[in-house]
Amino acid sequence: MPKKSYRQAINEALRQEMRRDPRVVLIGEDVAGGHGGSGEIDAYGGVLGVTKGLITEFGADRVIDTPITESGFIGMAAGAAATGLRPIVDLMFVDFLGVCFDQIFNQAAKFRYMFGGNARTPLVVRAMVGAGFRAAAQHSQMLDSMFTHVPGLKVVMPSNAYDAKGLLIQAIREDDPVIFLEHKTLYDTEADVPDDAYTIPFGEADIVRDGDDLTVVAFSAMVPRCKAVAEKLAKEGISIEVIDPRTTSPLDEATILESVERTGRLVVVNEDTPRCSMATDIAALVAEKRFYNLRAPIRRVTAPHTPVPFSPVLEDLYVPSTERIEAAIRASLGDPARIAAQ
Amino acid sequence: MTLHSVTVPKWGLSMEDGLLVHWYVEPGARVGAGDPLIDIETPKITNTLEAVDAGIVRRILGNTGDTLPCGQLIAVIDDAEASDEEIEAFVAQSVAEIAAQQQNSTVARIEPQLVEVGDERMRYLAMGEGGVPVLFLHGFGGDLNNWMFNQPALSDGRHTIALDMLGHGGSSKAVADGSSASLARASLAAMDALNLGKVHLVGHSLGGAVAMEIAASAPARVASLTLICSAGLGSEISRDYIEGFLGAKRRRDLQKVLELLFADKALVTADMAEDVLKVKRLDGAEEALRKIAQANFPDCIQHEGTRETLASLTVPLLTIWGREDAIIPAGHAAKLPGRVEILEVAGHMPHLEKAAHVNALLVEHFAAASQS
Numbered sequence: 001m002p003k004k005s006y007r008q009a010i011n012e013a014l015r016q017e018m019r020r021d022p023r024v025v026l027i028g029e030d031v032a033g034g035h036g037g038s039g040e041i042d043a044y045g046g047v048l049g050v051t052k053g054l055i056t057e058f059g060a061d062r063v064i065d066t067p068i069t070e071s072g073f074i075g076m077a078a079g080a081a082a083t084g085l086r087p088i089v090d091l092m093f094v095d096f097l098g099v100c101f102d103q104i105f106n107q108a109a110k111f112r113y114m115f116g117g118n119a120r121t122p123l124v125v126r127a128m129v130g131a132g133f134r135a136a137a138q139h140s141q142m143l144d145s146m147f148t149h150v151p152g153l154k155v156v157m158p159s160n161a162y163d164a165k166g167l168l169i170q171a172i173r174e175d176d177p178v179i180f181l182e183h184k185t186l187y188d189t190e191a192d193v194p195d196d197a198y199t200i201p202f203g204e205a206d207i208v209r210d211g212d213d214l215t216v217v218a219f220s221a222m223v224p225r226c227k228a229v230a231e232k233l234a235k236e237g238i239s240i241e242v243i244d245p246r247t248t249s250p251l252d253e254a255t256i257l258e259s260v261e262r263t264g265r266l267v268v269v270n271e272d273t274p275r276c277s278m279a280t281d282i283a284a285l286v287a288e289k290r291f292y293n294l295r296a297p298i299r300r301v302t303a304p305h306t307p308v309p310f311s312p313v314l315e316d317l318y319v320p321s322t323e324r325i326e327a328a329i330r331a332s333l334g335d336p337a338r339i340a341a342q
Numbered sequence: 343m344t345l346h347s348v349t350v351p352k353w354g355l356s357m358e359d360g361l362l363v364h365w366y367v368e369p370g371a372r373v374g375a376g377d378p379l380i381d382i383e384t385p386k387i388t389n390t391l392e393a394v395d396a397g398i399v400r401r402i403l404g405n406t407g408d409t410l411p412c413g414q415l416i417a418v419i420d421d422a423e424a425s426d427e428e429i430e431a432f433v434a435q436s437v438a439e440i441a442a443q444q445q446n447s448t449v450a451r452i453e454p455q456l457v458e459v460g461d462e463r464m465r466y467l468a469m470g471e472g473g474v475p476v477l478f479l480h481g482f483g484g485d486l487n488n489w490m491f492n493q494p495a496l497s498d499g500r501h502t503i504a505l506d507m508l509g510h511g512g513s514s515k516a517v518a519d520g521s522s523a524s525l526a527r528a529s530l531a532a533m534d535a536l537n538l539g540k541v542h543l544v545g546h547s548l549g550g551a552v553a554m555e556i557a558a559s560a561p562a563r564v565a566s567l568t569l570i571c572s573a574g575l576g577s578e579i580s581r582d583y584i585e586g587f588l589g590a591k592r593r594r595d596l597q598k599v600l601e602l603l604f605a606d607k608a609l610v611t612a613d614m615a616e617d618v619l620k621v622k623r624l625d626g627a628e629e630a631l632r633k634i635a636q637a638n639f640p641d642c643i644q645h646e647g648t649r650e651t652l653a654s655l656t657v658p659l660l661t662i663w664g665r666e667d668a669i670i671p672a673g674h675a676a677k678l679p680g681r682v683e684i685l686e687v688a689g690h691m692p693h694l695e696k697a698a699h700v701n702a703l704l705v706e707h708f709a710a711a712s713q714s
Contacts, residue, residue: 001355001356001620162620166623192356192620194512194620194624195512196512196624196625197624197625198620198623198624198625199623199625200623201591204591204592206593207593207594207612209612210612
């Protein structure tokens with residue numbers, strides 16, 4: 001299978017679905033990459049080059065470059081979805097969510113429910129998440145828990161190029177609004193990605209690595225980090241199971257619960273801030289449903305409850321590091337020597 | 343005096359390195375061709391590397407626990423009595439040659455290719471040159487990677503092609519009626535498109551039934567026929583496998599189903615199951631597989647019309663079966679014409695589980711067929 005980057009995988013998913021279904025359109029700031037600027041069309045393909053080549057292939061009727069008006073174009077996309085198109089709208093940085101709360105939470109997410117199941121809203125909102133780009137407090141958040149909190153939205157966080165393509169194609173074919181969160185630091189990561197179209201169902205966790213001693217549940221860019229820690233610890237004979245739920249809504253509770261039943265230990269790793277977050281949500285789930293299987297307190301490894309710092313030194317401290325993940329795992333395993341060594 | 347190098351093999355397209363798990367030999371040991379040398383683990387599967395050349399193991403250059411790149415020298419076998427200086431010189435030269443090969447970017451990575459056959463697209467992997475070509479046809483739900491332990495070994499001085507049948511791997515998912523006859527027509531068309539005249543045909547499971555159809559409809563195109571745990575020779579086929587394979591959506595469920603294929607269940611790794619799942623997720627793949635299952639084993643009972651076809655063929659025939667085949671019973675090999683080999687401690691995938699033995703049988707069979 002050919003190696004492709006996360007960026008290429010997303011581009012390929014968009015391109016293949018636009019070829020397959022004429023109702024699929026792309027809407028957002030700079031998706032045409034240079035359109036309306038100095039005259040060169042398709043110069044960039046968005047801020048990080050994900051939509052490169054699409055305006056050239058599909059034209060300005062289907063790759064719609066918008067002004068900086070998230071509330072306007074997200075609302076337009078929700079309406080277009082309710083009336084027959086299948087728009088993919090690019091919010092660019094997830095941090096811009098704030099200006100289009102109503103369109104997403106109170107409109108798109110509610111149509112199916114409020115119209116007695118008769119309305120369909122096949123809308124995909126793509127957005128970049130995460131720190132690590134030195135982009136400061138207003139361009140570095142995760143915010144995945146905010147979307148997950150709202151009934152009526154499906155929320156997807158691919159952790160690798162293979163999943164990104166299959167989950168995005170699935171998202172485009174869904175009849176409900178889907179929030180598709182792409183981590184900035186993953187765009188250059190590569191995986192084997194088939195050339196043909198494929199789908200990965202929502203609500204099916206990927207068991208990234210099988211293990212018996214402890215369960216790690218991780219999301220987005222934290223998945224490769226946790227995998228690396230698990231591989232390191234495997235050399236010491238410590239067997240870590242790493243679960244990537246892939247979608248936070250729906251959430252594959254069964255896979256997490258089954259794993260904790262076996263291991264009795266849970267560490268949840270998420271880059272989001274900890275209050276009311278996915279880390280907290282999964283900790284609550286396991287505490288409520290598998291308390292008697294637990295052999296150690298559940299541990300969460302998250303960002304602190306602060307805005308993302310602009311200082312590179314502080315930003316590096318903000319994001320859960322492999323060291324912090326490893327320390328939480330060792331503490332959970334309860335080896336006194338290991339705890340003392342931290 | 344001849345010195346032979348033993349290197350980390352390349353099993354399958356994605357293998358870049360291998361973990362040395364267990365040496366069966368020590369320096370000074372005498373080995374015969376086919377003797378086990380070492381178990382090597384890849385993320386997909388663990389396999390035993392066997393000696394190609396007889397002689398004395400003079401050097402072992404990789405330790406258990408090392409992960410080494412494909413092509414790296416790990417042992418030297420001596421069929422006479424070379425001096426230590428000669429061995430050292432040989433090692434130095436081998437290491438330099440391998441390093442030069444790896445640096446030489448013109449040594450193209452072998453990748454599968456696509457061929458247009460009518461309106462459809464078929465994927466194949468070609469290796470080696472010369473001789474009567476060998477065409478490998480995988481089984482139900484498989485693909486060209488199933489031959490990863492066989493194709494490289496047989497492609498020394500021989501043109502070999504592993505084909506993805508329609509509905510499988512990287513080939514189109516339009517399978518017409520899904521019958522073995524229609525899969526055979528498409529495979530023959532691929533042979534035409536690839537300018538393969540006469541071939542040694544090797545078919546596994548469903549691919550065996552397809553191979554028999556090809557041999558019956560185009561006998562002039564078949565130099566020899568090899569059937570491995572073939573479909574089409576009796577009515578039984580494992581319902582647990584067929585329904586389990588079609589129904590499994592998750593890696594762990596599929597892994598349990600795939601374990602039915604092997605005598606040694608430990609051979610099925612998470613990565614192997616994940617790879618199969620990736621193929622099943624492709625648009626149209628599951629529908630194509632269901633159609634093929636329905637056409638060839640409706641309600642998990644096989645059509646067995648091909649046994650009579652086989653009796654009428656004059657092409658040299660070799661049948662290989664794993665004694666512990668839990669998918670199609672080895673009893674289906676009874677009363678077949680030609681040579682029949684039942685391999686012990688092997689299940690439905692003897693070409694993976696007992697690769698060296700199967701490869702040796704194939705080489706003999708091809709040689710005998712060219713003499714007849």
